[in-house]
Amino acid sequence: MAEIAELAVVEATLADASALATSFLQTLVRLLRAQDSYGAWEKKSDAEILKDYVITREQRRSLPIIGDPDPDVLWRVEQYYAAIGLCIEKETGLVASPMMSMHHEGFGRVILTAGRLVALSKQLRDVHRFGFDTLSALTAEGEKQVAAAAAMIRKYSEVANA
């Protein structure tokens, strides 16, 4: 049993390492580091900088079901969608600018627009519990959004260029 558990840890670490190498997480890390004006994070690894994006099932269970999101979590949500916007730009050549509108109780909406096109639109809820099971889940979800938005832009390129 101990061996199986160890193996699972090794596998998870390998998955995290390959997640950290993806273009999406590299973009997100770059965005976060760009705001480290005082160099407080200089010695931190990428995994450490991203650690608040990961909320395990146990951690999630311990969070209240209803709660007001604090500024830190709102900032993480913003950076997450900003990273999606930058990756969309890398893939399509068009700037996708995010706009977020949140109620203080933690629900709201975020959209990414390219020209006159809403490339991505997402209803947010329970933002105080925003997080992913693993770094792999984080990058998989981010890449999925980027792919969907890029497909939208290719489909309606006239509007996206308007």
Next chain:
Amino acid sequence: MAEIAELAVVEATLADASALATSFLQTLVRLLRAQDSYGAWEKKSDAEILKDYVITREQRRSLPIIGDPDPDVLWRVEQYYAAIGLCIEKETGLVASPMMSMHHEGFGRVILTAGRLVALSKQLRDVHRFGFDTLSALTAEGEKQVAAAAAMIRKYSEVANA
């Protein structure tokens, strides 16, 4: 001279009266009255309810050039764009939902989306001085935005219905 001044006042009043009858200002008044939960405005005329939307040149000159908008003016801006959204719906049959994102110093952006289309997009600045010379100017500007957004929706109807 006194006669000319009087004539100007009469003309202005007539212009205001016809502005108040427009569909745009009727919609805006309805929106504002809908939020009067305690009936405090029941005895107020439409012109009184709209009076804070009018800022004469003299009043504007007396306002600081730079300033943080207070919640009241932000609320007026929101209701103004909500009225534009409702009028767009009346004209095109499609819901146009507003989203506003403001910096506390009074600049930001407001958009109205219909389906996947950004029907209206406007950069806002100096929001603490938001207002119009007259009620006619207010309704003229509102109607202009409605017409532009409706034209956009007709042009890209596939995206607006997506």
